[in-house]
Amino acid sequence: MSDQLSAGVSSAPTLAPGVPAPGRGRSRPRRRRSSLVVPYLLLVLPVVLVVVSLGYPMVKQFIMSFQEFGLAQQFGRPPTWVGLDNYTQILTDSYFWTVVARSVAFCAVCAVLTMGVGIALAVLMQQLSVVPRIALQIALVLAWAMPPLAALTVYKWLVEPRYGLLNWILTSMGLESFRGYSWLAGSPWSFFAIAAIAVIWTSAPLVTLSTYAALNQVDEEVLEAAQLDGANGWTRLRSVVLPIIQPVVLLLFMLQIIWDLKVFTQINVLQSSAGNNKATNLLGTYVYETGISGGNYGVASALATVMLLLVLVLTFRYMRTLMKQGDL
Template sequence: MTITEAPVSPPGNAGRKDRPAGAEPSVRRRALAPYLLILGAVLVLLLGMGYPVVWQIVTSFQKYGALQQLGGKAPDFVGFDNYIAIAQDGTFWAVTFRSVIFCLATAFVTITVGVLLALLMTKIHAAARFTLQIALLLAWAMPVIAAMTVFIWLFNRQRGVVNYLLSMIPGVDMKGFNWIGTTPLLFFIVASIIIVWMSVPFVAFSAYAGLTQVSGEVLEASQLDGASAVQRFRFIVFPVLKPVIAIVLLLNLIWDLRVFAQITLLQDAGPKSTDYDLLGTYIYKTGVAGLDFGAGAAMSIFVLALTIALSWFYVRSLIKEEGK
């Protein structure tokens, strides 16, 4: 009796199906295709964003003033002197603390108002919802300069609409009241109102898009089971909105920490003291207006690190959500 042994495949080919010639290069090309498609975008980002960051890092270790800017003298390497100088600058730390508080408060108000408007859009009639969406879109699309011009007129101490309307209240006289020049607190309240007004549409549209994913049948069933409006929002609506809120909150924290144009234009119409500065305007006054580009660059790198620190919790949460 003859026993025929079956051919044994090499260990590297165990379980592999026979492929036609030329199949493996084709598979490799398909695997590389997504990376080749995003290569152009990555290069644009590296050139458009990476180069300025590298320039800021290099400049932060140099003495870079008016002579260096005009090409009359090469920058001198000073090591960590610029960082030590800003670490010993009490005004810089006061501006940093003020900027963080302003950023957190404004972002919280923006998210709250935006989510409430999104919930309102799910409850009102289609015509009213369309009108509200057009109004939000117009507010969002308005250029910063135009919006600031309108708000400066509204809060004008002589002919402002806000003072006029408040003066119509019995016993209230707001004629000639200076909203943006009396105290820093009032100045930043006005700035916060403007920034919230300009940021709420983005949050409202994003939250409304998230609300469209909430099952109406589940909401109706929970209501029949006796769940209150707060319970329905907490256990049904909020879990759907949580990823959207995390993203828009992260973006608003970054935007509000770097706010510049609104504060600068308000200062042009009012006081220019450092008591009315945030990080954006203080860095501009130090680096550009003060012709100390080395110190300005060091402050910019600090703001970059602060932005990463503020947003790290939300970035980590997003990574966990993606992993799930």
């Protein structure tokens, strides 16, 4: 029996080195090819949607920025090619640079305050017990989910000159100068203060919840080691925690810059009560006023293109930092 087995084994055909055995290894190349193809197929739909929904309008806007496109073109007259005239018109307009400076300043204040409030609330949530933490999370989600128009209606009621809650509180404290004071029409500073609160109220919940999720991923052993080295809470947060969650913080800050620079809804709704749009215009409302209200779509397209370039310039540094860290 052993001789037969040994004979059967010895009679089995030998294969040259590097040649796969029959019936083996044939399905692996197909599996590898399919595993490489599937991710690209999954990317086709979102890429097509982005190209259709954003790519075409951006190309159309870029072309219109070199054309005279007004109300006449809306009724069928062919647009006239004017080259760089639209860009020359806006870049030589002093009011445009006033709006740009105002928009950048408003964006910087809102973005920094939003990040500060969001990170502070996230750290606070880590220190709370279960019930207060869940209550705060629910409150943040509700504030985030509230439609901006509904929130702005409440803000307009709070700062109403005659019956608003804010003026009532201030006059009750003996500050008679605020009796009948119009926060929206009285001064651009008070207008932008109310607008900044509305913008921060809308944006802070996302920063808080995202930062809180990132804080929960920090290794406890690292914090314990820093505590054993004598680092207090502030030092641990500044020197240990924030560097670890830096990619999340940078991404949120970059998004805040983009959102706050092109803010429109809050400013436009509050302007309806202020009445002085020229003193309170930001880039978003200025583009809307030039294009939709004024009917000058060529100049409005040039404004929107310059606005896009400004956003890219302001966020380039943060995008480059994220790309170096491998997050983009």
